[in-house]
Structure formats: structure tokens, C-alpha cells
Amino acid sequence: MAEMISSEVPSTYMLGQYRAPMMSSWFFSACHPFSLSLTFHVGEHGTVERSFARELLLATLYQESSVFRGQGDVGLKRVQFHDNIEIVYLYLSGPFGPAVIAMDAVPLYGFAKRTLDAVPLGDEPPDDDLAEEIAKLDNCVW
Secondary structure, eight states: OOOEEEEEEEEEEEETTEEEEEEEEEEEETTSTTEEEEEEEOGGGOEEEEEEEHHHHHHHHHSOTTOOEEETTEEEEEEEOTTSOEEEEEEEOOTTOOEEEEEEHHHHHHHHHHHHHHSOTTOSOOGGGHHHHHHHHTTOOO
16 A cells, blocks of 8 residues: 555634634645645534645745745645744635635645655656556555
């Protein structure tokens, strides 16, 4: 079975002045190394799940801060404050409107490093064998 990496990250849902703490669960499977899966635990309302490119998280963490990255319904931005605190803002759009979720960057750096240890950038399977990679997804556990 392929390596599965996960991390629980305290997060804050932000809507105007309203703030609500929640937990987010981040998942990476070495058998599907191009993407991440993210689940937000929203109390009695259940969960919200999203998937997006691992490269989006890596670029947000390891490239210039304060640059919005992403397109479509998922975007990320890392902001570094004067006291060396880094916050990652996740922007989501969906059927109920936009959402902004804030989280400390430190646990995301740890998660990102573990994904890179499992599958370094450039060691992903080549795109020319897409049929074989799709067949592997049947054996992939999320």
C-alpha cells in the first residue's frame, strides 16, 4: 500500500467580523502525488472536503509571501507578520458563497515536508503513462 500522510491543523473560519475555530485534516497519498485532500470539520454540520494541487501548497509556503496563488474555487496566500508569525489563508468558493479559512503556517510546513520526503518534486510518475496511473488509483486509499 502507498504511503499516506496526514496532519490535523487548527483553523479559523472567517466571515467579516465573525470567527469560528475548526479543525482541518490534510491528506496526501504517495499513489496520487499531484494532489492533496483537505477536510474541514464544521461541528454538527459535518465536513467539507476539497482537493487541490500539492504544488499550490508548496508554492505558497516556499515562494514569495503575500502573493495570492490559485485559480478556480481554491486559492492560497501566506502572510508573514512582523513578529515572525506566518498565516496561510485559504480562499474557497462554492455553492453557498466564498469562504476564508486562516491557519498557522508551521504545521503546514511540517505536512509539506513529509509529502516531499515521500515523493520529492520531480519524482512523480511521468504524464505519458496516464492510463497506468489511473489504474493505480483503484488501489489508492484516501
